[in-house]
Amino acid sequence: MTQASGAAIADLSVVGGAARTPYSARRRTLRAGHLAGRAMLYALVLAGAVTYAMPFVWMLSTAVKPGYQVYLVPPVWFPDTYQWDNFWVPWGNLPFAQFYANTALVTFFTVTGTLLSSSLVAFAFARMRFRGRDRLFLLVLSTMMLPNQVTLVPLYLLFTKLGWINTLLPLIVPHWFGSAFHIFLLRQYMMSIPLELDDAARIDGASWIDIYWRITVPLARPAMGVVSIFAFTASWNDYLYPLIYLNETKNFTIALGLPLLSSRYVTEIQQTMAQTVLAILPLILVFFLAQRYYIQGVVVSGVKG
Numbered sequence: 001m002t003q004a005s006g007a008a009i010a011d012l013s014v015v016g017g018a019a020r021t022p023y024s025a026r027r028r029t030l031r032a033g034h035l036a037g038r039a040m041l042y043a044l045v046l047a048g049a050v051t052y053a054m055p056f057v058w059m060l061s062t063a064v065k066p067g068y069q070v071y072l073v074p075p076v077w078f079p080d081t082y083q084w085d086n087f088w089v090p091w092g093n094l095p096f097a098q099f100y101a102n103t104a105l106v107t108f109f110t111v112t113g114t115l116l117s118s119s120l121v122a123f124a125f126a127r128m129r130f131r132g133r134d135r136l137f138l139l140v141l142s143t144m145m146l147p148n149q150v151t152l153v154p155l156y157l158l159f160t161k162l163g164w165i166n167t168l169l170p171l172i173v174p175h176w177f178g179s180a181f182h183i184f185l186l187r188q189y190m191m192s193i194p195l196e197l198d199d200a201a202r203i204d205g206a207s208w209i210d211i212y213w214r215i216t217v218p219l220a221r222p223a224m225g226v227v228s229i230f231a232f233t234a235s236w237n238d239y240l241y242p243l244i245y246l247n248e249t250k251n252f253t254i255a256l257g258l259p260l261l262s263s264r265y266v267t268e269i270q271q272t273m274a275q276t277v278l279a280i281l282p283l284i285l286v287f288f289l290a291q292r293y294y295i296q297g298v299v300v301s302g303v304k305g
Helices: 002-063 096-127 133-145 152-162 169-177 180-190 196-203 208-219 221-237 240-245 254-264 269-289 291-303
Strands: none
Touching: 002 269, 096 133, 096 169, 096 180, 096 208, 096 221, 096 254, 133 180, 152 169, 152 240, 169 221, 169 240, 180 221, 196 208, 208 221, 221 254, 221 269, 240 254, 254 269, 269 291
16 A cells, blocks of 8 residues: 555656646746847837937037037047037127026016916816816817917917017917916816815815915926926927017027027037037926926826826
8 A cells, every 4th residue: 555655646746747847838938038028128118219319419429529520421429629619609609698598588487377377277177166167178178279370370460469579478478378288287187186175175264265375286286397397398499489479689589599590600510519408408407307296297197087
């Protein structure tokens, strides 16, 4: 009986070992396939990152190159000598300080007006209950389908009647009346805030303005950060509207000053690239400072609500 039991155990161990061998092989095969897939994914991401980063790296390299190395083929990524005067020589030809001051002024009031007006409208759509709210919100969203070029001529005629042409007002005032996209983004985030907070505040005697300023705005800071980045980027890079409304050089923004550098003066391309680097530095700085709010606000606004 003991010998039979030992033989049976030996047979089971053999069978079990045979059964475990294919499973282990399949597991190794799946793991190898997973690693191969991840490697291919990383390779594609790296290739895409390098492709999109090459123009930016070339711009940085050209900004500090001497003139004789700009047009060499194959391109020289690391210059023999670094020509740092490319960054300040153009400032003697054009009033770049005034360009940056105009751009900063327009951007500041644009961001402020966008945050104030869009957040107020979004607060009303998200927190208040009134008749026709949803239909009115759909009407606001429908304006997103209207191209900006359609309203360009009527707005120009309106600003001409008001005497605002060749001033910074046409670039600032429209942003104090809300933006459909920003209203939508803020509304989606504000709807994720519990309504019980509003009810508790109303019981304590708070008005709608108190609820908006003391409860909703502090809790909606991630979405407000996203709107700030969007508004800042759009205003700083805006080229079309300054081109339409501004005529004198003293009122130009940096988006108009850079093309003016290449068209009015015989300027070396490395100087144009150097001024372009200076122009995008505020955008990069703002993005990295508000990156946490940007990611959190976009994710939550897109999922909740």
